[in-house]
Amino acid sequence: MNLDSRIYIAGHRGLVGSAIARRLLAGGYSPQSLVLRTHQELDLTDQKAVHAFFEKEKPEYVFLAAAKVGGIHANNTYRADFIYQNLMIEANIIHASYKHGAKKLMFLGSSCIYPKHAPQPMKEEHLLTGLLEPTNEPYAIAKIAGIKMCDAYNRQYGTNFISVMPTNLYGLGDNYDLNNSHVLPALIRKCHEAKLASQSTAHSTQSSVVIWGTGTPRREFLYSEDLADACVFLMEKYNAPDIGEFVNVGTGKETTIRELAELVAEVVGFRGKLVFDTSKPDGTPRKLLDVSRLQALGWLAKTGFRDGISRAYADYLTRFVHSA
Secondary structure (H helix, E strand, O other): OOOOOOEEEEOOOOHHHHHHHHHHHHOOOOHHHEEOOOOOOOOOOOHHHHHHHHHHHOOOEEEEOOOOOOOHHHHHHOHHHHHHHHHHHHHHHHHHHHHOOOOEEEEEOOHHHOOOOOOOOEOHHHOOOOOOOHHHHHHHHHHHHHHHHHHHHHHHHOOOEEEEEEOEEEOOOOOOOOOOOOHHHHHHHHHHHHHHHHHOOOOOOOOEEEEEOOOOOEEOEEEHHHHHHHHHHHHHHOOHHHHOOOEEEOOOOOEEHHHHHHHHHHHHOOOOEEEEEOOOOOOOOEEOEOOHHHHHHOOOOOOOHHHHHHHHHHHHHHHHHOOO
């Protein structure tokens, strides 16, 4: 990419898309080079609208970060929405990128594409070697379809469409809706609200935070700004043949949900009880990415876990507490 290239970021208001926009601007790309549309301005599930947008704007580079996302509850409850919306978004953008001559596209998937009982850490070649986790199967199938679509277009049409599979993400601009958010932002909100409750004269200092599952599943977490840095790094330096069908993006480090909850509580300053509701599902028992392929290309995550959580909590306070 050149600093004045026309770059479309699909989903620029989301956790990932906004981080990519910040990273590009920090790297010297012109604000005028970024092509951005809100959902109100462009419905990405509308094929006709997407093609009209590409015909008019003719982006040279595309970051496909738009998606319907959520935690276990949202994935398991809105199964049809997750598969339909994600399939439509990626199919429309990938096909329009081909039809209108985009030089390069990056599709952002998810580590949930891997089998529930995949060997750990999960290598790229473990894709489609076993059954998926049932609670997020529709979403995972949609993301697998995006990977395969990019690969198919590369093989048939000679396009340069690359795919990256991030691990669990958190960071600036995250979603804190307790019904739809992922585990880390949900814990930040729960611990903050429980801390406030414990400080109230009407409540005991022993307020509690309820966490789904046993606390034993192991997860890997990546700060969103680090993901954005990896995406721009790959977009600038590597092409589809260099990275294979797709490449994992993560830290290569994991923590249990219990350890995560304890760390979030410490950062937030919550000193009450952590209660694990074992009647709720755990999801996949372990999810750790093998990031050796990306490391061999020369990229490593930079943000420490505690530091990243502290930044995320500060962002939460700015957006939802201090602005109230």
